Amino acid sequence: MFDLSQFSLKGKVAIVTGGSRGIGQAIAYGFAKAGAKVAITSRKVQDLEATASEMTGIGCDVLVVPAHLGKFEEIQRVVDTVLEKFGRIDILVNNAGASPAMASVLETDERLWDTIMNLNLKGVYFMSQAVARVMKKQGGGKIINIASIDGFNPEPFVSVYSISKAGVRHITRTFAMELARENIQVNTICPGPISTKMMNSHWAHLPPDEAKKQKEEMCQHLPTCRIGEPDEIAGAAIYLASEASNYTTGAEIVIDGAFLLGLH
Template sequence: MDLSSVFSLDGKVALITGASKGIGFGIAEIFAAAGAKVVISSRRQQTLDERANFLKSQGYEATGIECNVSNMSELPSLVEQTVAKYGTIDILVNNAAVNPVFGLIHETSLEAFDKIMAVNVKAPYELCRLCYPYLRRSSGASVINISSVGGISPEANLGIYSVSKAALLSLTKVYAKEWGDSKIRVNAICPGLIETKFSEVLWSNDKTMTKILQQLAIKRTGTTAEIGLMALFLAASASSYTTGGVFSADGGFTI
């Protein structure tokens, strides 16, 4: 067996949200190295252009398309521009997320609640719907939703964020069940503490880190590449019989 072929994304088109940095860009870089044409999206075109140019300098095919996923009216354009550039969409990675609140759940405002749910749940729901006509025509369609260990078990001071990530896991399973006949696989990854700007409030706090490390079997933070490699498995034909799955990459936090 040629194992390189089952992990190849050669010729596939991947749309990745929240991809100008952190986990999203880590996934984009690995997908591009595996042969995919990647569209990276976030809120700032200048940053996206810089990141896309970096990927191109490595010999990869990449394009940046600005989109604020909290604004539902911008999502159709993101999909349309991707298709106009590359002709289709084979892989969708819903990675963009937000958490403007760190504190007790009863202190979370309705405004913050709405913002978290819009980005973390509503946007993935709508992007899946918009990408469906293209995914169903693909020979190897895959949707990967980036959830969190908080979606499996609520994390302290991350109440509504955890709720939104639990909802994303349920959404993953519903789409997987309903889209099986269309040969579209839908899976979720639940990262633990990955050292990114998004999670800096946790890993930059020595007291918090000491508590977290005590709960880990692998006593360190994770890397974006480690999430990207799991995403590669779920995007490639290596996982062709895998759908509706929830995969943790958390150093043993949820054991």
């Protein structure tokens, strides 16, 4: 009979990339509440420390690892640092992602392409590889990749981001197939619009009143008439990190308030 304890992450060690704010922070808090030891990584140490302090407050054993995950050479250092502190890695959430500028396909230059692809795609691939090598030795693990609905339906003026997120969906499928026999489950969460710094950057250049107006106008066009909250992604991540999902691999969970359906 199914037991709710299958959702527990007690005794598990997790890495959440981009864990200092937004969706990654909500997942890190969720993992902490589910009993995991959590390593959070991103570039700005102050943001990491602030998040870690909240997590310590709820009894979590937390490790802060500042790193630029768009730099290949930083990846193994993160993995080694986590192993040094916790001795194992059971869960990896590849959440760190960015789309630093909007540009048409006619204007996009190589620098923008490399910045986005190095983090969103290359970083996810090689982080997964480095952690999966550890998981294989341990006898299993869970990898969760945060893609986007833009990986289904490309968004105008963020072509490289959209392409990278389509690629993340395929990273999941390729790793899931090859690693199924190693008892490593690899899955994707595809968020729709979620209220974070990344989302709010759409309106950051506008005066506050105009930003509020444009945001409200956008919400009117959403099936749920609202933007989602980071916490609304955490539950799916806990499921995919837990034993409850042991037969779920190569799958995608779209959490978008029916945004994609609303496009048809």
